[in-house]
Amino acid sequence: MAITAIKGFNDILPSEIEKWQHIEKTARDVFGCYGFSEIRVPIMEKTELFCRSIGDATDIVEKEMYTFTDKGDNRVTLRPEGTAGVMRAFIEHKLYAADPVSKLFYMGPMFRYERPQKGRYRQFHQIGAEVTGVSDPKVDAQTLTMLSHFFSELGLDEPSLEINSLGCPECRPAYREILKDFLRQKLDTLCEDCQRRLDTNPLRALDCKVEKCKVATADAPAMLEHLCTACDTHFTETRSYLDLVSTGYRINSRMVRGLDYYTRTTFEMITGLLGSQSAVAAGGRYDGLISDLGGPSVPGIGFAMGVERIALLLDNAKFQTSPALFIVALGEEAQKRAFCLSTELQRAGVSVEFDYEGKSMKSQMRRADKLSCGYTLIIGESELASGVAPLKEMKTGNQFVIALDSKTIAQELKS
RNA sequence: GUGGCCAUGGUGAAGCGGUUAACACUUACGACUGUGACUCGUACAUUCGAGGGUUCGAUCCCCUCUGGCCACCCCA
Numbered sequence: 001m002a003i004t005a006i007k008g009f010n011d012i013l014p015s016e017i018e019k020w021q022h023i024e025k026t027a028r029d030v031f032g033c034y035g036f037s038e039i040r041v042p043i044m045e046k047t048e049l050f051c052r053s054i055g056d057a058t059d060i061v062e063k064e065m066y067t068f069t070d071k072g073d074n075r076v077t078l079r080p081e082g083t084a085g086v087m088r089a090f091i092e093h094k095l096y097a098a099d100p101v102s103k104l105f106y107m108g109p110m111f112r113y114e115r116p117q118k119g120r121y122r123q124f125h126q127i128g129a130e131v132t133g134v135s136d137p138k139v140d141a142q143t144l145t146m147l148s149h150f151f152s153e154l155g156l157d158e159p160s161l162e163i164n165s166l167g168c169p170e171c172r173p174a175y176r177e178i179l180k181d182f183l184r185q186k187l188d189t190l191c192e193d194c195q196r197r198l199d200t201n202p203l204r205a206l207d208c209k210v211e212k213c214k215v216a217t218a219d220a221p222a223m224l225e226h227l228c229t230a231c232d233t234h235f236t237e238t239r240s241y242l243d244l245v246s247t248g249y250r251i252n253s254r255m256v257r258g259l260d261y262y263t264r265t266t267f268e269m270i271t272g273l274l275g276s277q278s279a280v281a282a283g284g285r286y287d288g289l290i291s292d293l294g295g296p297s298v299p300g301i302g303f304a305m306g307v308e309r310i311a312l313l314l315d316n317a318k319f320q321t322s323p324a325l326f327i328v329a330l331g332e333e334a335q336k337r338a339f340c341l342s343t344e345l346q347r348a349g350v351s352v353e354f355d356y357e358g359k360s361m362k363s364q365m366r367r368a369d370k371l372s373c374g375y376t377l378i379i380g381e382s383e384l385a386s387g388v389a390p391l392k393e394m395k396t397g398n399q400f401v402i403a404l405d406s407k408t409i410a411q412e413l414k415s
Numbered sequence: 416g417u418g419g420c421c422a423u424g425g426u427g428a429a430g431c432g433g434u435u436a437a438c439a440c441u442u443a444c445g446a447c448u449g450u451g452a453c454u455c456g457u458a459c460a461u462u463c464g465a466g467g468g469u470u471c472g473a474u475c476c477c478c479u480c481u482g483g484c485c486a487c488c489c490c491a
Binding site for chain 2: 004006039058059060064081112114116117119120124125126128169192204209214227233257258259268269275276277279280281282283301304305306307308309310326328330360361362363364365366367368369370373376378380382392393394398399
């Protein structure tokens with residue numbers, strides 16, 4: 001039996017790579033317009049970084065991390081998300097000192113030891129963005145607007161934006177207690193999972209898919225109604241700025257995020273097209289994270305998008321490119337000429353294909369068609385003698401003779 | 416970690432106890448002696464994920480293993 005890839009680790013094949021590149025390019029272009037710079041950080045970090053940032057009690061840290069002891073006896077972990085590493089670098093290189101506002105984006109693989117299913121893999125890719133240094137709600141609104149902009153730039157109108165506020169260390173603990181009291185009264189009408197989660201993660205019950213939990217929590221107290229004045233103002237202003245630039249959103253007061261560091265604004269881009277994996281992007285504000293990691297007291301907000309999930313929403317075929325020219329050569333001399341000519345054209349920036357094996361004209365033409373080449377150039381003995389050859393436009397079938405000269409051909413193909 | 420479904424060629428698949436293992440796509444060559452697409456022809460699985468069992472006989476039934484998909488938990 002041949003060796004296969006590790007479970008949940010996927011190859012991204014040539015047939016889909018152009019779609020991936022398109023997603024990445026769109027992110028670079030759109031984020032660039034909003035003043036973001038790319039940062040590349042390692043895919044492995046000290047385990048402690050993730051414990052501190054994501055939260056020791058979260059599922060990610062408790063059961064999903066790829067953690068090893070290396071040969072120097074250090075505990076290291078393949079990153080399960082991007083924010084922690086980026087913030088570590090931000091603090092380590094004191095980026096806050098050079099500029100009070102920093103806008104960074106990153107892309108790359110993340111690793112979580114979960115059971116794979118549709119839109120969920122053990123190695124998956126995220127594109128994320130982080131703004132640090134500003135707590136003003138204009139940044140929240142701008143970040144969300146950029147996210148929406150990215151999706152519309154990709155031609156995806158379907159994922160819709162949902163927002164919520166999780167409050168801050170001032171108001172969230174109190175709300176948590178209020179919610180717990182509420183849930184305790186309904187305890188026997190909740191599903192087993194929610195009963196178990198009551199103490200560890202009561203917010204989760206608001207998001208439970210089990211019907212009886214939905215019923216039981218229908219009139220549960222909402223975080224949004226228990227925000228402190230500062231958080232309430234922040235949320236209201238965020239909304240007003242979103243309205244000001246017509247960024248569409250829906251308030252979802254039951255939205256829960258899985259990472260401990262989130263404060264105030266949280267959000268998700270949701271689609272109904274991916275089975276149970278409905279979130280294609282998600283994020284929030286994390287005003288306490290940087291200081292928790294030993295940095296200065298600087299606020300932050302960011303999001304991450306799941307590239308595989310976005311890719312599932314996009315059709316491969318739309319992003320495939322094909323060679324501009326196929327050179328059909330008949331006879332050994334013509335093949336030699338085709339090789340030289342194609343090299344000259346390639347050096348001039350034209351994408352060219354030709355046959356390597358001296359196949360029949362028919363198979364060469366078939367291959368040109370299969371590769372969707374824009375043009376074919378046919379070279380045989382008479383063309384070598386005359387110095388001109390027929391150039392055929394495949395789409396229309398029109399053809400005319402052209403000089404066997406790379407400059408002339410390159411010019412013609414570019415026109 | 417738990418549950419459900421599934422495993423036949425390069426691909427999508429039919430077959431469900433005895434078949435030349437259908438059909439379609441892909442690929443290769445040809446019909447068209449130097450012009451693709453459409454059409455037509457020819458070729459392409461000694462073998463049905465692996466191992467064991469039942470049977471005169473197993474792709475088909477049973478068991479074990481492995482792999483995949485989807486769902487739960489959780490999450491991008």
